[in-house]
Amino acid sequence: TKMGDFAPDKIAEQVPQLAEILKMRRQLEELLGFMDGRVDAEKRIAQLLNNEPLLGKIASQALADEDKVEV
Structure with missing residues (x-):
């Protein structure tokens, strides 16, 4: 176990509902980057x-x- 394992995103990945939200957030961030301009x-x-x-x-x-x- 490393300190990095306790980062909010790492903890969220361990909870299915939060992992799904985190996945959607990352997809939205990618879309925003793609759509820029x-x-x-x-x-x-x-x-x-x-x-x-x-x-x-x-x-x-x-x-x-x-x-x-x-x-």
Whole structure:
């Protein structure tokens, strides 16, 4: 055991729910880095995020996919 094992991110990786949140955070950070300076893509994502019917459909599909994995 090293002191680094007690870093907040290392502890979070040991708790499944926190590990999932940490994974999403890292993915968002990667996306932000990728999107930096890409104005057209930023506008398109903003349009998609304002499309509530589409977001609802995506959320429903994600939940359905998650249920299939847990079974």
